[in-house]
Amino acid sequence: MTLSRDHELHKRRAGRNIGLALVLVAFIALVFGLTVAKVQRGGMIEAFDHTFRPGLAERAE
Amino acid sequence: MSDIRANEMTGEAGFGDYVALLKPRVMSLVVFTALVGLLVAPVSVHPMVALASILFIALGAGASGALNMWWDADIDQVMRRTRSRPIPAGKVEPGEALGLGIALSGISVIMLGLAANWFSAAFLAFTIFFYAVIYSMWLKRSTPQNIVIGGAAGAFPPMIGWAVATGGIGIESVLMFALIFMWTPPHFWALALFMNDDYSRARIPMLTVTHGRAATRRHVLAYTVLLAPVALGAGFTSIGGPVYLAAALVLNALFLRGAVAIWRRDETVAEADGYAVEKRFFRFSLLYLFLHFGALLAEAGLRAFGVFGYAGW
Numbered sequence: 001m002t003l004s005r006d007h008e009l010h011k012r013r014a015g016r017n018i019g020l021a022l023v024l025v026a027f028i029a030l031v032f033g034l035t036v037a038k039v040q041r042g043g044m045i046e047a048f049d050h051t052f053r054p055g056l057a058e059r060a061e
Numbered sequence: 062m063s064d065i066r067a068n069e070m071t072g073e074a075g076f077g078d079y080v081a082l083l084k085p086r087v088m089s090l091v092v093f094t095a096l097v098g099l100l101v102a103p104v105s106v107h108p109m110v111a112l113a114s115i116l117f118i119a120l121g122a123g124a125s126g127a128l129n130m131w132w133d134a135d136i137d138q139v140m141r142r143t144r145s146r147p148i149p150a151g152k153v154e155p156g157e158a159l160g161l162g163i164a165l166s167g168i169s170v171i172m173l174g175l176a177a178n179w180f181s182a183a184f185l186a187f188t189i190f191f192y193a194v195i196y197s198m199w200l201k202r203s204t205p206q207n208i209v210i211g212g213a214a215g216a217f218p219p220m221i222g223w224a225v226a227t228g229g230i231g232i233e234s235v236l237m238f239a240l241i242f243m244w245t246p247p248h249f250w251a252l253a254l255f256m257n258d259d260y261s262r263a264r265i266p267m268l269t270v271t272h273g274r275a276a277t278r279r280h281v282l283a284y285t286v287l288l289a290p291v292a293l294g295a296g297f298t299s300i301g302g303p304v305y306l307a308a309a310l311v312l313n314a315l316f317l318r319g320a321v322a323i324w325r326r327d328e329t330v331a332e333a334d335g336y337a338v339e340k341r342f343f344r345f346s347l348l349y350l351f352l353h354f355g356a357l358l359a360e361a362g363l364r365a366f367g368v369f370g371y372a373g374w
């Protein structure tokens with residue numbers, strides 16, 4: 001028996017792929033929203049990056 | 062035709078089958094109790110952080126559900142209640158459930174750590190371990206007290222929610238834990254009383270199988286009696302208040318009445334009316350837990366809006 005393109009098997013597989021795509025898009029949106037929330041709240045988001053920073057140097061003293 | 066059926070048996074599951082592996086009904090209870098734990102905490106959380114944290118806690122619960130289904134596939138096949146789950150139904154391979162469970166466990170714990178704090182993430186990791194290893198792999202098949210100790214896994218979510226907000230543990234979060242912990246045995250033993258055949262066929266040492274139904278009825282009453290002071294005690298902490306206490310008083314009185322009714326019945330009477338009292342008690346137990354946490358949420362809402370003019374109890 002040959003499988004036609006719109007066989008139930010393909011529909012199920014397509015449904016799985018669309019479901020996974022939606023989950024991934026939702027995950028990206030969630031991480032993006034989380035990042036925006038964390039950045040807006042301020043906090044220490046600057047780290048040492050091999051250049052002189054007066055702010056960091058003063059704290060070290 | 063046969064080759065297509067062979068494909069169906071080897072991993073051509075639909076998206077819904079993978080969702081079913083995560084036990085969505087258990088997840089909904091976890092979402093609700095964890096959300097209450099987070100919202101009643103004295104520290105406010107950014108809505109986005111709260112949303113992400115609750116989703117990752119739910120994902121962790123789903124991961125432990127998948128691991129549980131992987132391990133219990135053999136007994137799920139025997140039990141009427143679980144026969145249609147994705148693995149025994151032949152829709153998902155056991156290895157897929159294991160992979161999904163491990164992957165989602167890792168993702169949920171790391172993401173909760175990044176979204177909230179590492180204490181709550183470690184707590185979530187411990188909860189997954191407790192449910193998948195301590196309960197599913199060890200206790201469930203070895204002791205009639207499986208439900209009692211295993212119930213702890215289901216009781217941790219409000220503590221994790223509280224930890225997301227506060228970064229620690231408090232008497233309030235311990236009491237929320239104790240409420241679910243003490244509620245679990247009467248809830249499940251009532252179910253076991255009218256689903257006994259399932260458990261004995263799967264050779265799970267449920268109390269009804271090992272110690273008999275009369276002993277199970279006594280246990281239901283004993284745990285319900287012990288549950289009442291825990292439920293009422295939460296009303297006298299910072300998360301309680303008059304609304305919660307009034308709700309807890311009524312709910313515990315009704316729950317106790319149900320437990321006494323179960324205790325006073327014997328099998329002949331129960332069989333005659335098709336376990337009507339046990340079934341009613343089981344249904345009410347779901348409402349009991351939902352309304353307790355709903356009342357805690359109402360108290361938090363009242364405090365936030367300063368209704369009744371009390372800033373604490």
